[in-house]
Amino acid sequence: MADNSSPFEYAAAPESRGIVDIKASYGLFINGEFVDGHGKSFKTISPATEEVLAEVAEADQADVDAAVKAARRAHSRTWGRMPGRERAKYLYRIARIIQERGRELAVLESIDNGKPIKESRDVDVPQVAANFFYYAGWADKLEYSGYGSTPLGVAGQVIPWNFPLLMLSWKIAPALACGNTVVLKPAETTPLTALLFAEICQQADLPPGVVNIVTGAGTTGQALVEHPDVDKVAFTGSTGVGRAIAKSVAGTDKKVTLELGGKAANIVFDDAPIDQAVEGIVNGIFFNQGHVCCAGSRLLVQESIAEELLDRLKRRMATLRVGDPLDKNTDIGAINSAEQLGRIRELSDIGDAEGAERWSPECELPSNGFWFPPTLFTGVSQAHRIAREEIFGPVLSVLTFRTPAEAVEKANNTPYGLSAGVWTEKGSRILKVANQLRAGVVWANTFNKFDPTSPFGGYKESGYGREGGRHGLASYLKGGDN
Numbered sequence: 001m002a003d004n005s006s007p008f009e010y011a012a013a014p015e016s017r018g019i020v021d022i023k024a025s026y027g028l029f030i031n032g033e034f035v036d037g038h039g040k041s042f043k044t045i046s047p048a049t050e051e052v053l054a055e056v057a058e059a060d061q062a063d064v065d066a067a068v069k070a071a072r073r074a075h076s077r078t079w080g081r082m083p084g085r086e087r088a089k090y091l092y093r094i095a096r097i098i099q100e101r102g103r104e105l106a107v108l109e110s111i112d113n114g115k116p117i118k119e120s121r122d123v124d125v126p127q128v129a130a131n132f133f134y135y136a137g138w139a140d141k142l143e144y145s146g147y148g149s150t151p152l153g154v155a156g157q158v159i160p161w162n163f164p165l166l167m168l169s170w171k172i173a174p175a176l177a178c179g180n181t182v183v184l185k186p187a188e189t190t191p192l193t194a195l196l197f198a199e200i201c202q203q204a205d206l207p208p209g210v211v212n213i214v215t216g217a218g219t220t221g222q223a224l225v226e227h228p229d230v231d232k233v234a235f236t237g238s239t240g241v242g243r244a245i246a247k248s249v250a251g252t253d254k255k256v257t258l259e260l261g262g263k264a265a266n267i268v269f270d271d272a273p274i275d276q277a278v279e280g281i282v283n284g285i286f287f288n289q290g291h292v293c294c295a296g297s298r299l300l301v302q303e304s305i306a307e308e309l310l311d312r313l314k315r316r317m318a319t320l321r322v323g324d325p326l327d328k329n330t331d332i333g334a335i336n337s338a339e340q341l342g343r344i345r346e347l348s349d350i351g352d353a354e355g356a357e358r359w360s361p362e363c364e365l366p367s368n369g370f371w372f373p374p375t376l377f378t379g380v381s382q383a384h385r386i387a388r389e390e391i392f393g394p395v396l397s398v399l400t401f402r403t404p405a406e407a408v409e410k411a412n413n414t415p416y417g418l419s420a421g422v423w424t425e426k427g428s429r430i431l432k433v434a435n436q437l438r439a440g441v442v443w444a445n446t447f448n449k450f451d452p453t454s455p456f457g458g459y460k461e462s463g464y465g466r467e468g469g470r471h472g473l474a475s476y477l478k479g480g481d482n
């Protein structure tokens with residue numbers, strides 16, 4: 001048996017590595033307990049230093065079976081029968097503990113993922129708590145959701161490494177509010193905060209089996225989504241894996257939600273407030289190292305202001321600090337893995353080879369760990385791979401346009417359809433352009449704004465189904481669409 005004592009301990013020094021005590025090894029969280037897996041284990045490392053943080057169990061088929069069984073039992077015996085107002089109390093309790101342990105969660109997230117502490121502390125963790133508060137509020141009001149109030153049963157949820165805790169909250173909070181139980185697999189490179197969340201479930205006295213966490217690689221995820229006793233599959237990740245999952249569940253009666261990739265256009269018109277737009281562009285592509293499915297990775301700027309805007313953008317980029325994720329002044333942290341760094345380098349090199357012009361401010365990168373400087377490419381045409389493919393890193397492709405119609409045409413010229421941004425002083429133009437953009441979310445004079453009350457999701461190869469808001473309940477109730 002794995003050690004069942006708290007895997008993390010508070011330490012005196014706030015906002016430092018000492019705030020969390022990371023154990024040498026972790027088991028799986030099944031039926032309310034940390035248990036050894038039957039399979040192998042893998043190492044999770046700090047992307048900023050490459051040091052091994054912990055050895056984590058890799059759940060095999062037998063472990064996934066045990067987790068699904070525990071979830072099924074909890075659904076039929078406790079959670080699925082519990083009145084919504086009682087479920088709400090647990091969700092509120094979890095939300096409050098997340099707030100209380102916010103620093104611990106933020107530090108651990110930054111250590112395991114590489115993201116800057118000011119983002120994990122001020123964006124990720126507050127949003128995680130907000131999602132649990134929001135869906136706690138729905139638990140006793142499901143009859144007003146428009147999708148009925150009958151849960152599906154057991155949800156198998158698979159999440160990526162870019163927002164480990166936030167994606168967990170997007171998945172677990174609505175599922176539980178609706179009366180489902182869950183088995184969640186975090187990404188292989190970022191398992192630690194999901195395991196700390198498991199401990200929070202214990203602390204909140206959540207009935208055993210309502211939340212189960214199975215760590216592991218893609219094969220663990222595959223075993224989970226293909227499990228015959230899973231009623232609902234919720235996946236966030238790459239379009240390639242999403243497609244494989246859609247095929248594997250075809251012909252079953254499982255409901256499926258897929259949140260996949262993106263290649264968002266951030267469109268700046270000549271009447272836009274330029275300084276504000278520059279901040280929005282920086283936030284759109286450099287937030288979370290650009291590891292963001294809805295990142296504004298294609299800047300479409302109106303030709304008449306392109307020179308001035310790029311000039312200001314470069315000056316702003318030169319102020320960005322790349323480095324230690326735990327330093328409060330860091331703007332851009334570590335790239336999450338060697339593999340992801342390889343992908344970013346490869347696509348950027350392809351950008352060079354295709355004739356685009358690469359620019360990065362001078363910045364010294366740490367010698368250990370995985371790093372990539374904030375980068376922009378000008379002279380990009382729509383045919384270039386850096387304008388078509390998701391780079392998922394701090395790399396911006398800049399294209400220009402002359403007319404609004406051309407901007408819309410270029411923005412929609414992508415197999416993806418997750419998000420877009422529009423910068424203009426004209427309200428009528430915002431409404432017109434937003435209507436023409438084929439994207440699940442369109443931000444106007446802002447970017448990367450999230451709120452638990454707003455639905456989020458894509459069109460085309462960005463997936464289907466919505467998470468967040470009232471619409472997010474549809475995926476977890478019998479009366480919803482998917």
Ligand code: TAP
Pocket residue numbers: 158159160161162163185186187188189216217218219220221222223225236237238239241242244245258259260261262292293294390392418462463
């Ligand atoms: P993926 O490689 O697709 O991995 C996502 C998750 O699926 C991971 O937990 C992964 O495990 C698991 N997985 C891999 N193969 C699987 C299989 N055959 N069956 C079931 N699960 C499997 O994506 P990623 O590299 O982690 O994340 C980056 C991608 O996610 C980007 O394309 C990005 O756009 C997208 N993303 C989308 C959104 C939304 S909301 N649309 C949000 C965040 C990220 P391992 O960790 O072991 O590989």
